[in-house]
Amino acid sequence: MNPDDTTRQALIALIPRLRRFARVLTGSIADADDVVQAALEKAMVNLEQYQPGTRLDSWVFRIARNHWVDDRRRAHNRMGHDDIGEMLDLAGDDGVAVVEASAEARMVRAAVDSLPPEQRDVVALVMLEELTYREAADMLGLPIGTVMSRLSRAKAALAKRIAAEGTVQ
Amino acid sequence: MSAPFTDAQLAAFLTGTLEDETLIDAIEAAINADPALATRAEALASAEPMDASVREAFAPVLDAPVPERLIAAATPRAAEVVDLAAARAAKSAAPLPTPANDTGRSSWRWPQFGAMAASLALGVLIGGPLLKGGGAGAPEGGSLVLASADLTAMLDSAPSGQKTDLAALGEGEVVLTFRNADGLLCRQFLIEGKGGTTSDALACAGGNGTGWQIEAYGRRAAPVGEMKLAGGDAAPAVVAAVDAMIDSDPLTGADEIAELGKK
Incomplete structure (x- = not known):
């Protein structure tokens, strides 16, 4: 396999994480898949810009986020709705336990979806991708204290929303 | 502190x-x-x-299962490029996809069309019913000269992303502009036919002001529905041709207009 093929295989392996990342950013799985597709296409066209030895995930996540930011500037204002539940149904999951577990998951997703975009960025990177504050700051081009305060406000909003829904951890 | x-x-x-x-x-x-x-x-x-x-x-x-279109977006294109080459070879040896073909005319070639006929043929290929779903191919290298005035005007001056009325052909949109290895300007575009079908094509400037030549075309396999039309939904043959020919960053915005001006 030549290096490009290796990189492409690695990109394919990253798709589930890219989808999750984009789903948090966009608020809908359909928009997320559009973003992921565009990011993968851009990555393929610009494969020579990727520096082997550096983190491929950071590179392609940045491409995906840039695409979404540009896309949003083009004045899309599509309403998000919780479609992960539908996706689960399609995948064939059922049963009472699953439904109950998914009710809480749905509520948590709705809480995340209600956050402003700059807070969803840090939730996606730090809480879900488990980047350090410093790594998230690098990726977003923000000072580290700002990443911390955004996540701080996101956590406060999530805690409030989750408490209001009457579900306790 | x-x-x-x-x-x-x-x-x-x-x-x-x-x-x-x-x-x-x-x-x-x-x-x-x-x-x-x-x-x-x-x-x-x-x-x-x-x-x-x-x-x-x-x-x-x-x-969740990963949608096929996402895998496709990151799938090595080498196989498709080979397929494109095979398609070209097949095209040069085989007849056009018209019902009137018979093997006796297998040496028949694109250049035998005049510009008018080429325009008609392109209209048929892009807007017409002769291509089967997912059917795709490339006319033999650079020999199909584009002669539809509406299409030519769109390729000459429309910026990427702008919808253009192509009269009987439907609605067109340039999705990508770039230079190929010879430094010639190439534009990938799509045409949404009146019947709801979408076709893709890649045209490159012929050099010396000889107009646009179609490098690849293809009909989309599935209806696009309300999905946003992204370059990546394009017919595989066209995507492969773009992949094989692109030799610059995509030209956008003011750069694109400037480059079109000095085509």
């Missing part, structure tokens, strides 16, 4: 339990200004129960 804030304050800041908005802003500004304080705060960061429940809430996305 890490002194003004206690570890308890920094920890509360990190966990989102600090209620005082002014204090949150003050800590943010102090951390941004003071690497030592940033390091102290980083050391206080720890995993929290909420992290786990957020991860759990989005876990189904990780486990």
Whole structure:
């Protein structure tokens, strides 16, 4: 396999994480898949810009986020709705336990979806991708204290929303 | 100057339990200004129960089957390029996809069309019913000269992303502009036919002002529906041709207009 093929295989392996990342950013799985597709296409066209030895995930996540930011500037204002539940149904999951577990998951997703975009960025990177504050700051081009305060406000909003829904951890 | 804030304050800041908005802003500004304080705060960061429940809430996305179009977007295109070459070879040996073909005319070639006929043929190929769903191919290298005035006008001057009325052909849109290895301007475009079908094509300027030549075309396999038309939905033969020929960053905005001006 030549290096490009290796990189492409690695990109394919990253798709589930890219989808999750984009789903948090966009608020809908359909928009997320559009973003992921565009990011993968851009990555393929610009494969020579990727520096082997550096983190491929950071590179392609940045491409995906840039695409979404540009896309949003083009004045899309599509309403998000919780479609992960539908996706689960399609995948064939059922049963009472699953439904109950998914009710809480749905509520948590709705809480995340209600956050402003700059807070969803840090939730996606730090809480879900488990980047350090410093790594998230690098990726977003923000000072580290700002990443911390955004996540701080996101956590406060999530805690409030989750408490209001009457579900306790 | 890490002194003004206690570890308890920094920890509360990190966990989102600090209620005082002014204090949150003050800590943010102090951390941004003071690497030592940033390091102290980083050391206080720890995993929290909420992290786990957020991860759990989005876990189904990780486990869900990946749509084929996403795999396709990252799938090595080498195989398709080979297919394109094979398609070209087949085209040069085989007849056009018209019902009137018979093997006796297998040496029949694109150049035997005049520009008018080529225009008609392109209209048929792009807008007409003769291509089967998913059917795709490339006319023999650069020999199909584009002679539809509406299409030519769109390729000459329309910026990427702008819809253009192509009269009987339907509605057109240039999706990508770039230069090929010979430095010639190439434009990938799509045509949404009146019947709801979408076709893709790649045209490159012929050089010396000889107009646009179709390098590849293809009909989309599936209806696009309300999905946004992205370049990546394009017919594989066209995507492969773009992949094989692109030799510059895509031209956009003012650059694109400027380059079109000096085509």
